[in-house]
Amino acid sequence: MFKFFLVKLAQLVPTFIGVTIVAFAFIRLLPGDPILLMAGERGISAERYAQLESQMGFDRSLVVQYLDFLKGLLHGDLGNSLVTHAPVMDEFMSRFPATLELSLFALAFAVIIGLPAGVLAAVKRGKTLDHTIMGVSLTGYSMPIFWWGLLLIMLFSSTLGWTPVSGRISYMYFIEPVTGFMTIDSLIAGDWGAFLSSLHYLILPSIVLGTIPLAVIARQTRSSMLEVLGEDYVRTARAKGLSNFRVIMVHTLRNALISVVTVIGLQVGLLLAGAILTETIFSWPGIGKWMIDAISRRDYPSVQGGLVLIAFIVMIVNLLVDLAYGVINPRIRH
């Protein structure tokens, strides 16, 4: 098992190097110049431009700049933001918990609804319930996130007034950040009102962000369940005289989960990408909104640093999924 882990870890290295190249090149491929943007409409003199350029190191060749970026990365230093001059790492870390919290709630929503829906659709294959679940999930999958988010805000926030429109917590509360998770921090502070408020603020964004993963998980669960239901060992389980519930939930689902877990792992990348839109709609102070701002200001260090960190997190999650695989599937473990 440990060897399996090490091999998987080693396989990440080339992927990670690729990510750094893409992240570095991507922002520089965009038209626009951070110095000109900073100067704004007043413009800038050629001397001052050259001075700033050498100060920021943009006058060096791209290869040198890249190697410099890589060297910093190995020391855990992603450089400073061109806009705020604060270290990119600090900027990222102060916002990341908000995104992570939202993503986890969205994923929980997707799994808690999507998995049983998929199982139910598989068991009721060909019946009305199956067609309904699959129809709804296809609709959810095809839904543009920002449009869906706005629709929900109009219905639940504006018309019905059930949920807040934006933010992480009501203005009535101030919670000292400890972990960065509003729900956990409010519990640490022992403030139940704040905890409920933070949950209240999480509902809509989690639903919006979780809709596509929910649809993907439901569909994958259904097809995976249908495949396993045709296996010989499911027939054996029935031949043992076990209850239908046990045949489905123990013998079939356990095997079907192997491919579902992979898909859930892949959704994490999608969630972090989707968070950018969702956070913009709900003014959620996470990395999504921060990345959008950084891109529009051509804040090279923030964008490349942010991309590398997000990619790194996605890779770690996939590694964890591979490990979870081994736990579920004994054929890999042994």
Place this chain on the structure above:
Amino acid sequence: MALLDIEGLSVRFKTSSGLFAAVEGVDINVDRGEVWSIVGESGSGKSVSMLATMGLLPWTAQVTADKMTFDGQDLQQLSSRQRRRIVGGEMSMIFQEPMSSLNPCFTVGTQIDEMIKQHLGGSRKERHERALDLLAQVGIPDPARRIKAYPHQLSGGMSQRVMIAMAISCNPRLLIADEPTTALDVTIQAQILELLLRLQEDTGMALILITHDMGVVAETAKHVVVQYAGRQVEKQDVKSLFANPRHPYTEALLSALPERAGNQARLPTIPGVVPGQHDRPSGCLFNPRCQYATEHCREVEPVPAADDPARTLCHYPLEDGISPSPAAAGAARDNPQSSPHREVRP
């Protein structure tokens, strides 16, 4: 009263082109402690009729029977809960592909334990002891170690032994073995058959052995049902079946045995294949492959004669190896390769 009494069993599958009768008119009546065999080529509906008995067919199957009782209980009338008490407990089944019949996610011990817990109960320790005992009984070396093994760590023969251990774990009164040796090495096949027969003798359970191997039938069964294309064509006890086959299909199966082929250069075969859903002939289903078939056979579907104990599904059942069919004389002349060789006995 027979332990398993089935009359007029038929199974129809809903398909895109209408209902397909996979099994029709199968009768079987197994008494306590008897060994039965169901033979026929692939596609004869042997497995389907036994899966129907166990209630293991998918929802697309419609199972009907004039009579279908196990130990006096009408299997068609039972609620699914009552039926589950019989299936696995009193009547259990092992399958053709042992490697894929065990759940890859659970250890051997867990899978046996689950069955015992379902039907017999008992404390965790008692069940564990019983599982170890069963593994030893089916000839698995080092049961204490094997009980913790996952199915992918076992060979095909070992997997089948585990399946057998599981099937007999709740002292069933009937064990159905669906081609239990087809997927195994020849050397292992004999061991598994021996094991099944030994267990049958030791426990006194009844055994239904589905096979397409006439040699296996000769060695194991007391009574034989021959199926062809979902129809039961003949039912006899094994001695008279081998000495005096009534249906031309049975005769053809027997003459394809190497032991009976004598010193011919080529082993006799039955030309053609079992008809499927779309190529069923009119009249007798066996007529395109039957050397005695006449115009009558091609047009009219046969029914078993009322006074025939073998319930032979043929217009011209063989009498002492001789077909009364008008086509018999011509067939022997035209097709000497596949003519019967009754004089050669094992």
